[in-house]
Structures are given as structure tokens and as C-alpha cells.
Amino acid sequence: MPSPGETVPFLDPLPGRSGLTSWIFSTDHKRIGMLYLWCILTMFAVGVAIGVLMRLELIAPGRTIMGAQAYNAMFTLHGVVMVFLFVIPGIPAAFGNILLPLQIGAEDVSFPRLNIFSWWLYLTGAVLAVTSLFTGGGPPDTGWTFYVPFSERTTTNVSLAVVAVFILGFSSILTGLNFITTIHRLRAPQMSWGKLPLFVWSLYATAWIQLLATPVLGVTVALVFIERLLGIGLFDPAKGGDPLLYQHLFWIYSHPAVYIMIVPAMGVVSEIIPAFDRKSIFGYKAIAVSSLAIAFAGSLVWAHHMFTSGMSDTAVLVFSFLTFVVAIPSAIKVFNWVATLYKGSIYLEPPLLFALGFIFLFSVGGLTGLVLGSAGTDIHVHDTYFVVAHFHYVIFGGTGFGLFAAMHFWFPKIFGRMYDRKLANASWYLLIGGFNMLYFPMFLIGLMGMPRRYYDYLPMYQTGHMISTAGSWVLVAGLVTMFWGLSKCLRGPRTVGRNPWGAATLEWTLPSPPPHLTFLDPPDEVPSPYSYAGVKRDA
Amino acid sequence: MTPTIIQAGTAAAARVDQTFLLIFGVSAAILVFITLLMVWFVFRYHHARHPQAADIRGNVWAEIAWTVIPTVLVMGMFWSGWTSFKALRSAPADAMRVKVTARMWSWVFEYENGRRASTLYVPVDRAVRLDMTSADVLHSFFVPAFRIKMDTVPGMETYAWFQAEREGSYDILCAEYCGLQHANMLSTVEVVSAEEFKRWSESGAGGDEEAVGLLETYGCMGCHSLDGSEEAGPTLMGIYGKERPIVDGGGTRTVVADEEYLRRAILEPDAELVAGYEGMPSYKEEMPAEDLEKIIRFLTGGAARDLDRGRSLMEAEGCLSCHSTDGSEIAGPTFKGIYGHKVVLEDGTEVVADEAYLAEAIRDPEKTMVKGYEPIMPPYSHLNDEDVKAMIDYMRSLPEGHD
Numbered sequence: 020m021p022s023p024g025e026t027v028p029f030l031d032p033l034p035g036r037s038g039l040t041s042w043i044f045s046t047d048h049k050r051i052g053m054l055y056l057w058c059i060l061t062m063f064a065v066g067v068a069i070g071v072l073m074r075l076e077l078i079a080p081g082r083t084i085m086g087a088q089a090y091n092a093m094f095t096l097h098g099v100v101m102v103f104l105f106v107i108p109g110i111p112a113a114f115g116n117i118l119l120p121l122q123i124g125a126e127d128v129s130f131p132r133l134n135i136f137s138w139w140l141y142l143t144g145a146v147l148a149v150t151s152l153f154t155g156g157g158p159p160d161t162g163w164t165f166y167v168p169f170s171e172r173t174t175t176n177v178s179l180a181v182v183a184v185f186i187l188g189f190s191s192i193l194t195g196l197n198f199i200t201t202i203h204r205l206r207a208p209q210m211s212w213g214k215l216p217l218f219v220w221s222l223y224a225t226a227w228i229q230l231l232a233t234p235v236l237g238v239t240v241a242l243v244f245i246e247r248l249l250g251i252g253l254f255d256p257a258k259g260g261d262p263l264l265y266q267h268l269f270w271i272y273s274h275p276a277v278y279i280m281i282v283p284a285m286g287v288v289s290e291i292i293p294a295f296d297r298k299s300i301f302g303y304k305a306i307a308v309s310s311l312a313i314a315f316a317g318s319l320v321w322a323h324h325m326f327t328s329g330m331s332d333t334a335v336l337v338f339s340f341l342t343f344v345v346a347i348p349s350a351i352k353v354f355n356w357v358a359t360l361y362k363g364s365i366y367l368e369p370p371l372l373f374a375l376g377f378i379f380l381f382s383v384g385g386l387t388g389l390v391l392g393s394a395g396t397d398i399h400v401h402d403t404y405f406v407v408a409h410f411h412y413v414i415f416g417g418t419g420f421g422l423f424a425a426m427h428f429w430f431p432k433i434f435g436r437m438y439d440r441k442l443a444n445a446s447w448y449l450l451i452g453g454f455n456m457l458y459f460p461m462f463l464i465g466l467m468g469m470p471r472r473y474y475d476y477l478p479m480y481q482t483g484h485m486i487s488t489a490g491s492w493v494l495v496a497g498l499v500t501m502f503w504g505l506s507k508c509l510r511g512p513r514t515v516g517r518n519p520w521g522a523a524t525l526e527w528t529l530p531s532p533p534p535h536l537t538f539l540d541p542p543d544e545v546p547s548p549y550s551y552a553g554v555k556r557d558a
Numbered sequence: 559m560t561p562t563i564i565q566a567g568t569a570a571a572a573r574v575d576q577t578f579l580l581i582f583g584v585s586a587a588i589l590v591f592i593t594l595l596m597v598w599f600v601f602r603y604h605h606a607r608h609p610q611a612a613d614i615r616g617n618v619w620a621e622i623a624w625t626v627i628p629t630v631l632v633m634g635m636f637w638s639g640w641t642s643f644k645a646l647r648s649a650p651a652d653a654m655r656v657k658v659t660a661r662m663w664s665w666v667f668e669y670e671n672g673r674r675a676s677t678l679y680v681p682v683d684r685a686v687r688l689d690m691t692s693a694d695v696l697h698s699f700f701v702p703a704f705r706i707k708m709d710t711v712p713g714m715e716t717y718a719w720f721q722a723e724r725e726g727s728y729d730i731l732c733a734e735y736c737g738l739q740h741a742n743m744l745s746t747v748e749v750v751s752a753e754e755f756k757r758w759s760e761s762g763a764g765g766d767e768e769a770v771g772l773l774e775t776y777g778c779m780g781c782h783s784l785d786g787s788e789e790a791g792p793t794l795m796g797i798y799g800k801e802r803p804i805v806d807g808g809g810t811r812t813v814v815a816d817e818e819y820l821r822r823a824i825l826e827p828d829a830e831l832v833a834g835y836e837g838m839p840s841y842k843e844e845m846p847a848e849d850l851e852k853i854i855r856f857l858t859g860g861a862a863r864d865l866d867r868g869r870s871l872m873e874a875e876g877c878l879s880c881h882s883t884d885g886s887e888i889a890g891p892t893f894k895g896i897y898g899h900k901v902v903l904e905d906g907t908e909v910v911a912d913e914a915y916l917a918e919a920i921r922d923p924e925k926t927m928v929k930g931y932e933p934i935m936p937p938y939s940h941l942n943d944e945d946v947k948a949m950i951d952y953m954r955s956l957p958e959g960h961d
Contacts, residue, residue, distance in 0.1 A: 087738050168694070172694070172695060172933075174932055174933075256714065262696060262712070298611035298612065299614070299615045303615065303616065327708055329709050329714055339636060347625065350624065350628040358620065360596065360599035362608070363608070363612075364605040364608050364610060365600055375600070378592070387585070389632065390578065392635075393581060393638065394639045394642070395705075397639070398646055398705060401733070466564075470700065471735075474740070477744075
């Protein structure tokens, strides 16, 4: 006779254990993943709202709806919220937590208590970050990069904000540690490295970056805090410090962090394309190895953010070269995904649409990254809207669309219900259209020399800004449509079977939603994750 | 790049544009190829047309091809980018040198002959090397038309160079976020002919031209000459300090044409009319105090030059990017009406902004900071007494303002 934990869906309370505490003190990886999911989606809403206000301010030169100080605080918040509270924890902490143990046939992660502790750290960091807006000398106005010496001189509430970032960093480190251990130690006996789903491979590569690079960020922001408090002169040249040192330290973490953001999304795409193609992924090993190659090479390219900083020309040569090297594994992934479509049997469902959207937008972002890696051209477009466009294509077009794809792909698994397919498709068109209308003009005004973080601008840039602002409205319409299409289906009976897509990884062998306790005994058989022969759809 | 973006203004910029074209060309081809392929596959292998997927798991030759070909392409891009970067960094040894100091939120350009300006005047077809630093936080010197951008770092010297090929005005923008007025930290490179540059380089600050312009604008010159000739009104030449016979009741009395008198004579001319002349319209409503002071300074001789010098010094030193002259608040208190008024300091003490206070506030702002403002003003200890005096005189000429 199975215990209630083995039959009750994890979203429903177990007998005698219900209410808020059964969530916020849960050690169940699925529930912790859901806590992250709600938090990151809330933070995403905050970040989008700030972004829309910024775009509105920029619709015309001069003051439109806010003053310069308010605008400077807005772009700082938009960056901090989106980077540290939405994108970095996004896919790994939410979907990684829910799916990693399920995909490797494990009961949970290695350290379940550490896992909920990580979420509490995340929550503490998020609360402190929000508190920094309303206390002290007002919201920070430094940009999310906290560049010195400005961040040491401004009287706004930078100290509390960097403490928040410090704590968030620990959340990320501990999650990385947990995932690495889990993947090494808790795979089902038959799950060899060669049978690991590519999403797990991507989480593995990401976890190493989280574990190794995030401490550097912790040290860096701690030094800023100490410098602000005691004025000991680490970065401030007026006291014998070096502002370039800060930039090196900051980017030693923050460039690899870009790969923390994008690699898990690549993993999601690698799951979705074969599932809707009814065909094995093309070049499994190449995709798995390129994740590791990106994680490794991506750790060595940080100073390409600093070509105009005043560092030596030799450093420019070296970091420009290494930056082009890291472009290669990304290209390999894209070609393998496209090749997977070849001679498949394609079902154009919303998850696949979002995955294809990912490939297109990520390609635009990646290819324009070549302009930034090339030393001569970077000098012109560095710190202009070209860069703003580039990283929004990579991070929003890439990670954002990857997250949307994951939401549609695993929605039926998590909730046991199907979303509204028509609304999902409609939202995709609005999102793709709005996205390109919002960000593509930024490439052009960036090439014309429009610097970023400008509250006001010369009239020659206005047309681009106007189109971009209008695009932000279309994009928001797309987001509203998408979340409406998902959330309207959260009620009603759970009718979805175990495997609505006919996918081959282990989570689809479980009920939808999975019960509280899963894989108490490891699965007897571990299939190849992309072998669809004999896999039955169970809608 | 096409002229609709921004035409390259130097040979090095044209070299950079070649790299842009190379990367954009290759990238566009790859993007179009990938996108069309995806769309075609989705159409061709839709399950309705292709119900049974083939069992293909990979292909070693394909993997090698799409590893090697991108590698070759990106290495080409890397090299092209690097050589164009070298062009931006290789300043000729005989380049004209200009020292650039960035500060919140303005640029100071200092020439080898000591001339300082807030606009970068340079001769056409001459290599110019900019040796740059910052007085406070990071800034970045950016001229889109020349494809040059270089951070200015406090405590460190960086450089950039260019050789403009065409005369004209080119935008300078600050590209590294530097606080409140970052977006307004703008200037221009004025590329002029060699002769014009020489003339500009040797001339002093504006001189009396502005005051003379004002006299013309207000129609004064219709009746008052500057060369001693008599017209409808007395000549203005040498008027300062002269004794004037004034119509007073039935007879005349004598006044000395000092500063106060000249002011009254413009604002209420009929009250003290010089004997032998017809009346003159009052300028009380028409002439703002600032213009009046400029004219008075001009009429009182050498002082006029100081006033203009004060103004242009303040422009060149960047004071006016934080302090307004019209009563509006930027990052620091407005100069309008500051002279002689009380200010409250950080520690709560009240002082009158007299000459001594203002001089200290310029040279050592940390000690004399007015309450309620960010302590971001750098000390201007490099200014000599004469410069400081000229600045204070200029502040004094902006009388009406807040209390």
C-alpha cells in the first residue's frame, strides 16, 4: 500500500501538512522550484514595468514623465531586478529544481535543506534589494554594474543594494553546489553520462560557473561596501585605489554570469526540439561538450567589456581573440539544432515555436556579439544602444524565450492541465513582433552613436526611440496574452496524462503533476533521452 | 557605413567601417541561411507531409564542417577588428596635443599654448592626440563620426587620436555613465581650416563683442556713438567717470557718471537727463538685469572684459554644467542672486556669500558645501586670484534671484 506521499500530487497538501509553511519550509525540490518560479515571475513583472516606464520616458527628448535622477534609478533597478532576481535564478533555480532530480531518476537533490536555505537567501536578497529603494539616500543610481568611483561617491543607497547582491550570490553558489553533487551522486544506476538529458548537461555546466565565478562577485561587492563604509582606498584613485581593478573583478563574475543565464535556456531548447520533431537530437555529444566548452572559455573573456577602459592594447588583443573562440561552441549548438529539424516529423506546438524563436533571436544576439568582440568596431559601439540591443536579444530573446518555451513545455507536467493553445500561439506572434520592434531600432541608433543610460538625447535619435517605445507596448500585449493563456487554465480538473508530448526523458513517465515522493526506488530502465521509438503519447 | 548612419570622418574610421561591413555581411548571410533553413524544414518536414521521422543521430563530417568554417570566419573577423583597432591607437608622433579633462558634467580642452575651452577646436587634416584624464569619476570621450571612444579615468592618463578630413561640427558625447547629468555631458569638435584655427588659438576670450552686440540689439547705437561723434544722444566713448550737467528743475547740477548713474540713466533716463538732449525711452521693462550688467561693465571699461572672462572661464571650467545662471536648479545651487545672499552650510551655519566665501567655495568646496547638495564638486585650486575674481564678478552681475 503506497503512502499518501507517493500518490498525492505535489501541488496538493499532504494529510496534516498544509498551508503556507508546507511550502516555505518544504524540502521538496519540486515545491522549492515552484517557490522560485512564483518569485522570479513576480520580479519579471516588476522589471518589465520599470522597463516600460523607461521606454515611455525616452519616447521624446527632454523630460517626458520623470526627472533625470528618477530615470537613473530606474535603469539601475531594471538591471538589478532583471539580472540578479529574474534571469540568473530563472531557469536553473525554478525549472532546474523541479526537473533535475526527475530527469535523472533521483528522489531529490543531494542537500534538500540547503536547497530551501538557498531559496531563503534569495528571498532575503530580494527583500533587501527592494528595501534599498525606500531607505537611506534613495534608490541607487549607479547602473547594475556599480562602477567605481561613482558608486563610492553617490549618496544613494548603494551599500544596502550591494549587500543584497552579496546574499543573492550565496543563493546561487549553494544551488550550483547542490546541482553538481546531485548530478554526480544521485543519477539512477543505469543513467550513464551519455544518457543524461541535455537540459541536465546544461545545468551541470551552469552549476560549475555558479560555484566558481560567483564568489568573485561576492568579494567584489563586499569590497565596494567596505570602501564606502571605511574609505580604505581599494578602488578610488583619490585614495590610491584602481578603478580598473574593480572592472576586472566585476566582469570576472559578470561575464560568466551571462552564460549562467543562457546555457540553461540552450538546454531547454535541446529538450524541446527533438520532442516535437519525433527524432533524436542531432549531435548529442557536440551539444553536451559545447555546453562545457562555453562554460570554460566563457570564463576567460571578461575583459571584452573593457576595450575602452584604458587597459593595455595587449589585453585587448588577447581578450578579443578569446571572445571569438567562445563564439564557436555557440555556433555549433545552433547548427545542431537546425540539423535536428532535418527529416523530422514536426509538430508545430507552442513550445517548439518558442524554441525556434529562441534560435532566431539568439542568433541575432550572437552574431551582433561578433561586432563587440572585434576590437576596432567595439570601440565605436561600446556603451551605446547597440550593446543594449545585443544583450537584450541574447538575454531576453534567448533566456526569456527559453523560459517561455520551458513554461509551455512543462506546464502540463507541473499542473496536470493544458494551457490555451490559441492564446499561446497568438502571444508568440505578438512577442516576436513586439520584441523586434522594441530592440532592432536600438542597433541602428547605437550605430549612430546613441550612448546608453541617457535620460535625454539629441533629436537625430528620436525616430528610433519612438519605434522602440511603440514596440514595448506590443511586447507587453504579448506578455499579457501569454500569461493569460497560461493562468486561465490553472483551474479545473487535471486531465493531462503522463506524457502529452510523447517525450522520452524520465519526468514524462510520472503522473502529471508528479506526487510528493518520486523515484523512491530508482527506475529499472533508463531509456535514451531522445529515442522516440515505442514512446506512447499519453495526453 | 552609409551616410544615413554617420559618415566616417577620418581614415581610421573608414578602416573601422570596413570591419563593420565584413562582420555585418557575413553575419547577415549566416542569419538568413539559418532562418530560411528552419522555416523550410518546419514546412517540408511538418508531420502532415512527413509522418515518419528519419533516424539520424549525427554526422561527424557535418560537425567538423560547422566547427571549422565558423572558426575560419571568426578568426578573419578577429584579425580585421584588431588591425582597425591598431589604426585607432597609432597616434602619429608629431600630432598636435590637447589635454582633455572630464568632470561632472563637462569637458575641458587645454591647448599647448595654455588656452582652455569647453569646445574642441582643431584644424582640418592635422593629427590631434588627446591626452585624457578625469577629475572625479569615470567618463568616456566619444565622437561617433571618428569612431573613437576612450574612458577618462581619474588618476590615470588615457589617449585617443584623430585626423579630421572635413571641416564641420561633430558631436562629442559622454559614453560612461557618470551620474545625474550624464546625458547632458555634450560638446562638439569644431574642425576648422588651419588659418581659422590659428586665429582662434591666438584670440582671447570673447572681448567686448557681446556688449556691443547688446547695444545694437537694444537700439542704443541709433542715438549713441562709440567713436566720440555726437548724434541724437551723447557719445558713449569715455563716458565713465565724466562729470555730466543734469537738468534739475529750472537749472542744472553736476553728477559723476559712475556705475550707479549709468544704471539709472538706462532704466529711468528722464529722471536725470543730460542738459542739451531730448528725452530717451526707459529700458526698465525691456532690459533684463543680466544684459544691463554686461552693458554697464562694458561702459565702465576694463571691468567689462573681466565679466566676459568670468563667464567664459566658468564655461571652460565646467561650472555651468552644475550651476545655472537663470535660477534653475541643476546639481548645485544657482549662481543667480547668490552674491551677497545668505547660504546655509552642511553644518547648519549661515554665512553671507561674499567675495571671501565664494573664493573659498571655488577653491576648496568640501569645507564650504551648501546644505542639501551632493558633495561632488571637485576643488578648483589651480585657478589664480585673477580668475577667481573674474568668476565672482560674473556671479555678482546676476543679481536678482532667490532669497
